[in-house]
Amino acid sequence: MSVEESSGVALWRQVADGIERGIADGRFAAGTKLPGEVEIAETYRVNRHTVRRALAALAERGLVRAERGSGTYVEAQRLAYPLRSRTRFSEIVGASGHEPRGQLIDACDEIATREIARELGLKTGARLIRIESVRLADRMPICVSTTWLSAERFPDAGSVFGNVRSMTKLLAHYGVRDYRRSSTRITAAIADATDAARLDLALGRPVLVVDATDVDPSDKPLVTKRSRFAAERVEFLVENG
Amino acid sequence: MSVEESSGVALWRQVADGIERGIADGRFAAGTKLPGEVEIAETYRVNRHTVRRALAALAERGLVRAERGSGTYVEAQRLAYPLRSRTRFSEIVGASGHEPRGQLIDACDEIATREIARELGLKTGARLIRIESVRLADRMPICVSTTWLSAERFPDAGSVFGNVRSMTKLLAHYGVRDYRRSSTRITAAIADATDAARLDLALGRPVLVVDATDVDPSDKPLVTKRSRFAAERVEFLVENG
DNA sequence: CCAAGTTGTCTATTAGCATAGACAACTTGG
DNA sequence: CCAAGTTGTCTATGCTAATAGACAACTTGG
Numbered sequence: 001m002s003v004e005e006s007s008g009v010a011l012w013r014q015v016a017d018g019i020e021r022g023i024a025d026g027r028f029a030a031g032t033k034l035p036g037e038v039e040i041a042e043t044y045r046v047n048r049h050t051v052r053r054a055l056a057a058l059a060e061r062g063l064v065r066a067e068r069g070s071g072t073y074v075e076a077q078r079l080a081y082p083l084r085s086r087t088r089f090s091e092i093v094g095a096s097g098h099e100p101r102g103q104l105i106d107a108c109d110e111i112a113t114r115e116i117a118r119e120l121g122l123k124t125g126a127r128l129i130r131i132e133s134v135r136l137a138d139r140m141p142i143c144v145s146t147t148w149l150s151a152e153r154f155p156d157a158g159s160v161f162g163n164v165r166s167m168t169k170l171l172a173h174y175g176v177r178d179y180r181r182s183s184t185r186i187t188a189a190i191a192d193a194t195d196a197a198r199l200d201l202a203l204g205r206p207v208l209v210v211d212a213t214d215v216d217p218s219d220k221p222l223v224t225k226r227s228r229f230a231a232e233r234v235e236f237l238v239e240n241g
Numbered sequence: 242m243s244v245e246e247s248s249g250v251a252l253w254r255q256v257a258d259g260i261e262r263g264i265a266d267g268r269f270a271a272g273t274k275l276p277g278e279v280e281i282a283e284t285y286r287v288n289r290h291t292v293r294r295a296l297a298a299l300a301e302r303g304l305v306r307a308e309r310g311s312g313t314y315v316e317a318q319r320l321a322y323p324l325r326s327r328t329r330f331s332e333i334v335g336a337s338g339h340e341p342r343g344q345l346i347d348a349c350d351e352i353a354t355r356e357i358a359r360e361l362g363l364k365t366g367a368r369l370i371r372i373e374s375v376r377l378a379d380r381m382p383i384c385v386s387t388t389w390l391s392a393e394r395f396p397d398a399g400s401v402f403g404n405v406r407s408m409t410k411l412l413a414h415y416g417v418r419d420y421r422r423s424s425t426r427i428t429a430a431i432a433d434a435t436d437a438a439r440l441d442l443a444l445g446r447p448v449l450v451v452d453a454t455d456v457d458p459s460d461k462p463l464v465t466k467r468s469r470f471a472a473e474r475v476e477f478l479v480e481n482g
Numbered sequence: 483c484c485a486a487g488t489t490g491t492c493t494a495t496t497a498g499c500a501t502a503g504a505c506a507a508c509t510t511g512g
Numbered sequence: 513c514c515a516a517g518t519t520g521t522c523t524a525t526g527c528t529a530a531t532a533g534a535c536a537a538c539t540t541g542g
Binding site for chain 3: 066072
């Protein structure tokens with residue numbers, strides 16, 4: 001709690017480290033409000049601006065989030081999202097102790113572009129169903145996905161998804177007992193207005209853009225999708241070897 | 242080896258920590274010369290003045306010692322000197338992996354002052370033998386001692402010490418099989434010219450002044466002494482409880 | 483709607499950090 | 513004794529840290 005003088009470690013850094021330790025050891029639980037800046041300043045006996053510098057450093061790293069007029073909150077721990085051959089949103093979220101949910105935003109017919117046709121092993125111009133959905137952990141939106149399936153193989157997929165609210169269940173509905181992730185490409189972008197609204201995210205926040213294709217056990221492509229994850233809510237884990 | 246920018250940790254502190262780690266893991270052995278300030282500055286890619294700040298911090302803590310015109314040296318680790326009931330210079334030094342040595346400087350007869358007489362349980366004016374000696378670990382002087390013994394009980398103690406060069410052996414020579422430290426008083430002073438010469442110490446460096454009396458198993462006083470330790474070479478350990 | 487409490491932003495000042503260059507003072511090896 | 517290399521000290525400059533105060537913008541609870 002106390003700060004050292006002339007130690008070669010900046011005061012704001014000492015305060016930031018102190019708060020981070022408080023978050024790590026549970027004194028400041030995820031989602032709760034930190035003490036006000038003035039109170040923190042009194043606790044550490046530093047100027048309020050020094051506290052603000054410390055909080056800014058923590059916010060930069062995504063550990064806390066300041067809400068003007070209200071307070072500064074401990075960010076929920078990022079959802080650990082392993083990228084394996086077997087990648088299932090509901091399983092990953094469930095395993096981390098949260099309740100996975102899916103929500104249909106829109107479903108419509110579309111014609112395959114060359115890229116999507118190649119991913120799905122179809123011919124350019126083949127009939128597709130495009131599903132826009134958002135997936136949540138508890139009530140926190142994690143990602144929005146645009147999913148393409150062959151309209152021939154999965155007729156009426158849109159309304160099916162609207163009922164089961166899960167891609168795994170949708171595929172099971174069409175007799176697909178198992179599938180796996182064949183390819184994953186990751187990049188990042190800035191949330192546009194649509195992303196921001198759907199993810200309940202501030203405009204301009206980073207999103208992780210994931211292009212992925214799932215295939216059945218005989219490597220035949222089933223679905224291809226582009227998902228946009230709220231970067232501050234997830235952390236992809238790539239298992240090497 | 243590399244330095245971080247805008248981390249809230251001052252550059253000089255990062256450099257100091259780096260050097261300290263080098264000392265701790267043996268890359269810079271005790272007693273050896275550190276690279277020159279210019280070389281260190283190039284290694285860490287900082288200004289020489291920043292290196293000097295780092296070295297000053299280490300010197301302040303006694304880890305290094307700068308010698309003008311020559312270089313900056315890693316201070317030998319301080320000798321751990323436990324202050325117990327059983328305090329034997331040769332045992333303590335030997336246990337820490339160094340070779341203990343004693344050296345007679347001078348021995349003469351003296352008349353007991355009131356203070357020394359009280360310590361030794363004699364009458365003021367009793368005949369004493371005073372021994373001036375220096376004790377070393379390997380070849381490094383650790384302390385100079387002035388030792389008083391009863392001339393009646395330990396006749397010719399001076400020449401005996403000159404031969405055995407150890408207080409324990411001197412006492413054994415007179416049939417004392419065991420003894421223990423009964424009292425120890427510690428204070429500090431500045432090395433005078435005599436201390437400095439005998440301890441191979443710079444003038445003005447601090448010395449630890451220890452007044453102690455050893456007694457036999459029946460608590461009869463044997464010897465009393467005043468020792469002056471080179472403070473930068475020892476570290477007294479007081480075992481509490 | 484209001485008052486209290488919160489974060490956000492601005493100006494200003496002081497102190498320390500880091501850099502740069504120059505030279506003095508000293509040691510060492512030849 | 514000299515030259516090279518070392519630490520010590522001085523001046524100077526630009527930048528960041530830390531402090532202080534004031535006010536704006538916003539949220540919350542009553």
